[in-house]
Structure formats: C-alpha cells, structure tokens
Amino acid sequence: MLELQSIRLTQGDFTLSADCVIPAGARVAVIGPSGAGKSTLLSVIGGFETPDAGRMLWDGVDLTQALPHERPIAHLFQDNNLFAHMSAAENVGLGIRPNLRLTEAEKARVTDALAAVGLSGLEGRRPAELSGGQQSRVALARVLVQEKPIILLDEPFSALGPAMRGEMIGLAKEVSERLGATMLMVTHDIADVDRFADLVIWIEDGQCQPPRDWGEMKANPPQGLKSYIGT
C-alpha cells in the first residue's frame, strides 16, 4: 500500500497537503477543479517534486528522497510520452533497460508487449508514423514491460477523441490488472471515472481528500464536487 503521511508542498501561494493511504492494487481517479493540485500530487508521488514536509512510503519503505527512476513507478505524462526519434520497439525497450542494450529474451518481451496492445508488426515505426491512439498504445506497452507496482497517469489521453479515450482507458485498466498494479489517474471527465475507478481522490485548493469509494462518493458528494459536476 502507498502511504502519504502529512505531505506538505508549498509553491508560491499554493500549498498542497495530502495525508492518505491507497491500498495496493486499487484503481484511483484523481479529480478536482483546474489548478487544484492534481498534477502536483502526481509529481510528488513520482519524485519530480520534493515535499517540504511529510513522508511517502510504499509497503513500509520510505521513498520520500528516492529519485524518480528509483521508485517502483511507471509514468504516462500529459504529452511527450514517446521519444520522437526512436522506433516503437526502442521506446518500449527503454522501459526494460535505459541503455537500450537488450538481450534476445528482452527483445521478445518488447515484441510481446506491443502485440498485447495490438501493435504487432509496427515495431519499426516512429511516433510520427503512428496515429494518436497507436502512440498511446506504445506508451502503454512500455508500462507493461516496466512491470512496476504503481502506475501514474496524468491525463495522458486528453488529446484523443471521446471514443478513442474510452478505448485507451479500457486498455490501461487491462494493463494494470495484468500487472496487479496500483493505478492513479488524473482526469477531468466523470465518464472516465465511471469507466475505470474503484476509488476517487477529490482535490480542492491543494487539499487532498482520502480516497473514497466512487459509488459512495456519488451518492454523497462533497460540496466542491457537486458544483464541479454541476448537479
């Protein structure tokens, strides 16, 4: 399980505070108004920002000072998830070895991962030669080979149309199930939450609420969520 213990991070006049526990294997949607601190929360968990106070633990191990690649975390960012000068296979291969010197067995894993996301035969294509949806699939294939127990998604599919986004969220869900990973996804869209999440973290003005069951939260929403959805 992932524990955020009294985390505080101040940036100018914005302060993020989080104090919560996320059970292992959960699929958590992070929602809240623009500027509430959703991306900042993921940056702290990912290790791109160091909190001013508090600790982060995974299965009891303190990771507060660990560098991003030392954490048991795979990422999908808002954009630039693929290196434009590398083929799909190379982009996936980086998830196995950062020097890209792969053994035959590892190359086979790359091919299998690309097949698992439905991209058989497109190993040699560069991102520019792939559609937006296919690019998302390559990035998900990399998450698959990284085999990390935590996956963070910061609105990675927001540039896709609604149908394609739904498809990708379904695929991301499959990937997390296959790996048994804990998944946190920032999103704006309640339909995404319905499709994907069992737990929801509501953030408003930097205040990060503990995760609640989505069904229960819909039945009994916090005041901010009511005006956010507009009901």
Add this chain to the structure above:
Amino acid sequence: MARRIFPIALWPGLIAAALVAALSFGTLVAVALRAESFSALSEFDWMAVRFTVAQALLSAFLSVAFAIPAARALARRSFPGRGVLITLLGAPFILPTIVAILGLTAVFGQSGFVSKLLLWAGLEPISIYGFHGVILAHVFYNLPLATRLLLQGWGAIPAERFRLASSLHFGPSEVFRHIERPMLKEIIPGAFTVIFLICTTSFAVALTFGGGPKATTVELAIYEAFRYDFNLGKASLLALVQVVICALAVAASLKFRVPQMGAGGLNRVVQRFDAMTLRTRVVDLFWIVAVSLFLLMPLLAIALRGAAGMADLPASIWGAALRSIATALGSAALAILLSLALALSAMRWRGLEIIGMSSIAASPLVMGTGLYIVLFALTDPADWALPITALVNAVMSMPFILRALGPALAGAERDYGRLANSLGVTGLNRLRLILLPRLRVAMGFSAGLAAALSMGDLGVIALFARPEAATLPLQIYRLMGSYRIDQAMGAALLLLGLSLGLFYIFDRWGKHRA
C-alpha cells in the same frame, strides 16, 4: 520544491569552461606580463589606433546606411530569387576572407572590371590598396549582415500596422516617421556596434589591403612587430591596446540591445499600400540590383578567373589544402566537444554559457599572441601552428555554436527530461540515446560553421606557421604577395569550394533523417 535532477556529469563542462577562460583571459595575462610600458607607443602606433577606430566607424556607418534602403526594398517587394538573395546575404559569414579579398580585387582592383569602366569613362581608377580597400572589404562583409538584421526588424513589424497606415492614408514619409523610424532606432545602434566590433578585429583585410603608415590597424601592427621585428614586448603592448578597443566596443554594445541573428522574419513580405508608386518601385529595384551585384560580382569573378587558374596550381597548394582540411576538421571536432560540454553544464550553471560566449569580444590575434608567448617559453611555437589554429578558431566559433545548441538542448530537456528521468536514462545513456539525436540538426550546422570558419582562418596561422607548412589561405596570401594573381585566384576557388563543401556536408548530415 522541484527536485533538481542533473542527468549529466558536470566536470566535462567545467573543463571546457576552464579552457575557454584560459584562452580568452589567460592569454591576456600572458600578454600583460610581457608588455612594455605604454610610453613605448610610437607615433606610428598611435596612428594605427586612430586608423583602427576610424575605419571601423566608417565601415559600420556605410554598412548600416546602405543596408537601410536595401532591407526596406527586400521587406516590401516579393520577386523571383528573393529567397536566394536572402540566403546569399548569410554567405559572407562562412566565406574565407582571402577569397572575398581576391574577388574584390578582381572587380575593383587595377585590372578589374570597375577600373576599366572608369578608365573608359575618362576617370581615374580607384585604388583598392590602403584606406579604400579596407573600407570596401568591410562593407562587403558587413552590409549583408546589417541588411539581414534590419530585414528582421521590418519582418517583426505587425502587418496590421501597415494596414492601419493605409486606412489612415499615410504616405511613404508618414509610414517612415510613425512605423519604420521607431524600429530603426531600436535596431541600428546594436547593429552598428556589432559591425564596429567586427571591423576592429578583422585582421586579414588589413593584412592584404592595408599597410603603411596610413592604413595599418592595431592588429596589423601586432603582426608586424611579431613577424618583422620579433619584438614580443611591443607586440604584447599593442595587443593590450587592441583589448582596450574591444572592451570599449563591448561596453558600448551592452548599452544597446544587440540584435540576434535568427532565421525568423526573413521570409515574410507585407503588402504595402504606401509603396505602390512608380518612384518607390524604381528606388527599390535600384537597391536590390545594386546589392546583388555588389555581392555577386566578386564571387563570380573568383569563379571565372579561378577556374582558369586552377589548371596550373603550384604543387605546394595541395599540401596546404590537406593541412587546411585537417585543421578545419580538428577545429570542428573541438568546437563541438567544447560547446556541447559547456552547454550541458550550463543547464545547471547559467554562468558557464557567458564564459563560452566571452570569445565574441576577444581578438584571435591577441589570443594567438598570448599563446605564442606561453609556448615560446616551452618549445618552438611553429611546431604547434595547426593545433593552435584549430583550437583558437574552435573557441572563436563557440558563441555562434552555443547559440544554436543551447535552445535545442533546452527544448529536448523540456520535452523529454521528465520521461527520461522516470525511465532512469541518465549519464552517457541520456547523451547517446536522447540528447545527441535531438541535437543532430544543430550539431550538423554548428560543425559546418566551425569547419568553414577555421578553414578560412588567416590570423593565428600567419603568426605561427613556417613558410613550408602553410595552410591554404596563407598560401594564397603568399601567391598574392608574389603577384601570381591567376594562381591565387585558382587556389581561392579551391578554398571556397572546400569551405562551402565542408559546411554543406556537415549541415546535410545534421538534417539527414531529422
């Protein structure tokens, strides 16, 4: 706070910065320690100081003055060949000085086309040696630069402003007063000081066209104190004088916003309703034709007369050409290595970039003098002629390379830094797999630039080289000196081909598959 992750080791950049600082500032110390007292400056030396400043002022003034109507004509006319002409305006930057000098001689010299025209009209031919020649060559080099800088200024004026002007029934004089003059006021001081600075340190022009009490620059005086009297104390003193002139010019340029040479804003032609009259059309046509002829005729002359001279080049030319190619490749490699190391570390310490840029205010001849003094204490400097030429030229090209690499590097890190950090792609892997591929275009251009610049060097090499181990520009200078003009033209065409060829190959490599 944002975690600062530095994916690349810092020490290569620190070494590069130390080397550049040693060359830019360390050589000054060597020069200062060796210099005679200022009272040792003769009347002749003071004349050199006056000439240096006077010719630079006049060259800068003429370049900017001619550039104003030329840039205006380019800004408001679209015609076939406009793009080619604008590209050509960038060419003098990598054109070896000696080639330009020979081209100008072929057109404006005693037996040149212009002199024949003047004689035919019953007028005295102009003399290309002395004051006139120095000014002519400097305007040839800097008029295109000034034109490009001003053209960018025109390109930066929003088209809406000209539309507004036409709806307000502005005539050409109102457009000039309300729209163009404010832009010129902003750009001209910077352009003027940049050209002034370039003209105070352009050694090769003074070496070939200058000389004698009336047309000797400080740099030429340094060279003469070195080469003819072997008076290192005097040479060092003059080097300090040169540094003072450069420092004053740089101090002046800091007051103004120095325009940056970029690719933006050159290709836009704004429809101008105020410039439809026949008179403005004729004026613009005149300037476009005049500037094109001024730029193209010397190059054309080199091509025509050089092709004839290629047939009987002396054997020494081929050895010199090989030495030049080796020096150019070495210089390009050094320049890329130093600039890359510096640019990577400058992501963490911005100050390092300023050190890399510092050579923009340095005089290569002063650097050469300092290095000569240091090496002279240890060994025979002539043994080091080619490596020193490569190194000094590498450092001199760094300001331009850093300006190309810096933004490309920042862009690569902005786009991919987080992803690479999350995947643990750091250190050499980061360089090899992510940064170098992303920097390829900028590196190809930079390597081409460095190779072409050092290929054309006729400064440091003149201080160091033995007669039998000259580079191509130096060998051409010697052929000129012994009046073997046709052979010199042939060799100049070879040099031009090699410089442009190296630039083209590197630039092409960078753009390949990018």
